[in-house]
Amino acid sequence: MQSRVKEVAEKKWSNYPFRRLVELKRGEMCWTLGTLYKKMDLKPSILKEISADHRVLPQPARAKYVATSDELIVEDTVSRVVLTGSIAKDELVTGIIIGIFGEETNNGLFEVKDHCFADLSFPALASVPKGLNEDKYVVLVSGLNLGSPWCDRVSIEMFVDYVTGQLGAHKDMEFCSHIVRVIVAGNAITDKPTKTATVKDTKTKYLSRNYSADTIDAMKELDDVLAQLASCVPVDLMPGSHDPTNYHIPQQPLHKCMFPQASRFNNLTGVTNPYMASLDGLRFLGTSGQNVDDIFKFCTLTDRLEVLHRTLQWSHMAPTAPDTLGCYPYADDDPFVLSECPHVYFAANQPAFQCKKASKGNGSVLLVAVPNFDVTHSCALVNLRTLECVEMSFSTSLHRGDHPEQMQLLVSQQSNDIVQDSQPPEDNEFNLFDQDESDDDMD
Numbered sequence: 439m440q441s442r443v444k445e446v447a448e449k450k451w452s453n454y455p456f457r458r459l460v461e462l463k464r465g466e467m468c469w470t471l472g473t474l475y476k477k478m479d480l481k482p483s484i485l486k487e488i489s490a491d492h493r494v495l496p497q498p499a500r501a502k503y504v505a506t507s508d509e510l511i512v513e514d515t516v517s518r519v520v521l522t523g524s525i526a527k528d529e530l531v532t533g534i535i536i537g538i539f540g541e542e543t544n545n546g547l548f549e550v551k552d553h554c555f556a557d558l559s560f561p562a563l564a565s566v567p568k569g570l571n572e573d574k575y576v577v578l579v580s581g582l583n584l585g586s587p588w589c590d591r592v593s594i595e596m597f598v599d600y601v602t603g604q605l606g607a608h609k610d611m612e613f614c615s616h617i618v619r620v621i622v623a624g625n626a627i628t629d630k631p632t633k634t635a636t637v638k639d640t641k642t643k644y645l646s647r648n649y650s651a652d653t654i655d656a657m658k659e660l661d662d663v664l665a666q667l668a669s670c671v672p673v674d675l676m677p678g679s680h681d682p683t684n685y686h687i688p689q690q691p692l693h694k695c696m697f698p699q700a701s702r703f704n705n706l707t708g709v710t711n712p713y714m715a716s717l718d719g720l721r722f723l724g725t726s727g728q729n730v731d732d733i734f735k736f737c738t739l740t741d742r743l744e745v746l747h748r749t750l751q752w753s754h755m756a757p758t759a760p761d762t763l764g765c766y767p768y769a770d771d772d773p774f775v776l777s778e779c780p781h782v783y784f785a786a787n788q789p790a791f792q793c794k795k796a797s798k799g800n801g802s803v804l805l806v807a808v809p810n811f812d813v814t815h816s817c818a819l820v821n822l823r824t825l826e827c828v829e830m831s832f833s834t835s836l837h838r839g840d841h842p843e844q845m846q847l848l849v850s851q852q853s854n855d856i857v858q859d860s861q862p863p864e865d866n867e868f869n870l871f872d873q874d875e876s877d878d879d880m881d
Contacts, residue, residue, distance in 0.1 A: 439535045439775050442556040442753070443471050447537035450554055454539065459517040462542040467551075469539040472512040476532045476736065480505050481762065504528055504738050512538060512548070523550040528738040529748075533757030556753040560779050560801030561721070572823065576717060577601060577620040577830075579817035580678070580726065580786030581810030584663070585656025586628035593815040596832040598663055602670040618718075618822070620671055622664075623786030623808055624678020624711060624726025627656035653682065657696055664700035672705045676713050678726035678787060686764040687728060687756065688712060688773060712755060714780070718822050724784035724808075729756040729774075731787075732763040742807050743792040746785050750776065750796065750803065782820060784808050791816055793827040 447469050448456075457468040480503040510527040511518050521527070523540060530536075540551040579597070583589055599605035603614045667673045677683040677692055684690055691708030694701040709715075712725045730745050736758065739745050749755050755774040759765035765774075784806040791814065792807040804825045808818050816831040 439556060439753070439772070440471060443535050443537045443554065446554050446557045447471060450552075451539050459512070459514050459519055462519065462548065464542045464544060467541050469537060470512075471535070471537040472514040474530055474532060474534045474536055475511045475513055475518070476527070476530065477509040477511060478503055478505065478736065479507050481736070501735070502738070503735055512536065519546070519548045521550055522547045525550040525553055531733055531736050531758050532761045533759070534752050534754065555751055558750060558753045558776055558779050560796070560798040560803050561781055562801045573616050574718065574822040575617045576722070576820045576822060577617055577817055578623060578784055578786065578806060578808045578820065579620065579811055580623040580808045581625045581812045582622070582660070582663070583625060583628040583680070583812035584659040585652055586630055586812065589628065589812060590815060593832045594663065594811070597811070597817065598666050600832065602666060617671055619674065620667055621674045621676065621713075623676045623724060623784070625680045625787050625810070626660050626675070626678070627653065627680055629680040657682070661697040661699050664697055664706055665703070668700050668703035668705040672707070674707050674709045674713065674715065676709055676711045676726055676786070678711065679728055686766045687759065688766065689726075712774070720782060720822055721778075721780040722782045722784070723780035724786065725755065727785045727787035728763060729759070730785040732756075732758050736762065742785065742788050743794060743805055746783065746805050746807065747796050750779065750783065779803055781825065782806065784818070790814060791818060791829040793818070795825070
């Protein structure tokens with residue numbers, strides 16, 4: 439990684455000398471490189487975990503841990519220097535490999551004039567991928583949170599029935615026949631116990647032996663959902679922070695023994711988090727959202743999609759690991775370093791759906807923030823031929839005078855170039871109880 443940053447820096451500041459941090463001279467214009475460390479007074483520490491034992495006032499939970507007193511430090515294996523000058527410290531986080539140009543001041547700080555990161559070229563994509571002459575779609579869904587007392591099972595059933603072609607008119611069923619893969623991107627079960635779980639915890643074992651754990655019930659529901667999906671379309675199941683697998687990233691796949699019904703189908707595949715796949719020559723790369731959520735807490739960026747874009751600029755998916763994000767220790771290789779850029783790059787379990795195309799040179803990358811289904815009742819749909827992304831919303835809506843069981847499926851669409859809402863086409867809205875000509879043809 440440092441060699442890639444050094445290559446960019448040598449081209450950018452070829453007229454100035456390179457100095458290691460211990461070789462810096464006051465007043466000399468030069469460039470150097472190292473790893474960023476962000477010193478933050480509000481960053482959570484181990485004191486929060488032991489505060490109950492030592493009666494220390496615990497730190498309050500915050501959405502952001504950024505303060506004006508934060509300092510940005512660059513370090514290598516020998517030395518470290520505090521940075522100042524033309525560098526946006528509030529938009530950077532710990533763990534980024536950076537090249538900096540400037541000079542050391544009289545008080546021992548390094549005044550930055552310019553900086554750079556590792557170069558990551560975006561993939562060039564023709565208007566129509568080779569061998570792909572028709573629309574094919576990949577569904578990205580996350581945050582089902584099965585087992586939660588607030589889980590909307592009706593919306594989940596609507597999603598499953600629509601993807602499997604059992605919901606809607608003939609044109610909708612034909613549309614769903616072009617769905618080639620469903621990626622369930624983490625947090626399929628909830629981490630919040632139900633009220634019955636609280637009651638069970640207070641009972642002794644001989645009084646609660648007939649109860650079943652809420653996690654087991656949630657896994658049974660997930661097994662049923664996956665079995666319905668895998669019977670019609672290939673399904674890739676990613677683990678998330680709520681799911682029963684290892685906590686540290688990269689997370690290992692959920693074992694098939696947990697899904698006795700769904701595992702009968704060869705279409706079900708357990709995958710890792712992060713996950714990379716090649717579909718019709720297009721590279722998909724994504725996470726269940728832990729990396730974006732963690733970076734979001736330690737910088738002033740408020741747009742989740744912009745955070746995802748910055749990880750491409752930094753050429754690192756999870757720079758804050760293992761500082762504030764749990765990560766398996768690697769001695770020789772970092773699996774989160776990006777050596778090649780994907781065509782579709784997504785982060786799941788986000789508060790809202792967003793998508794845009796990030797361009798660089800002649801290449802572009804589709805960035806997708808996959809919404810939390812439990813909150814938004816929506817998922818993302820990616821067209822492999824055009825690399826356009828659509829939000830599909832599943833919700834029940836009742837109107838005065840309607841049948842009590844009447845429902846509507848609403849599909850909304852967003853632009854790839856500018857993240858904004860737009861009106862859904864009329865063809866994408868239908869009523870389950872409407873009898874149209876296409877339904878008569880099916881009969």
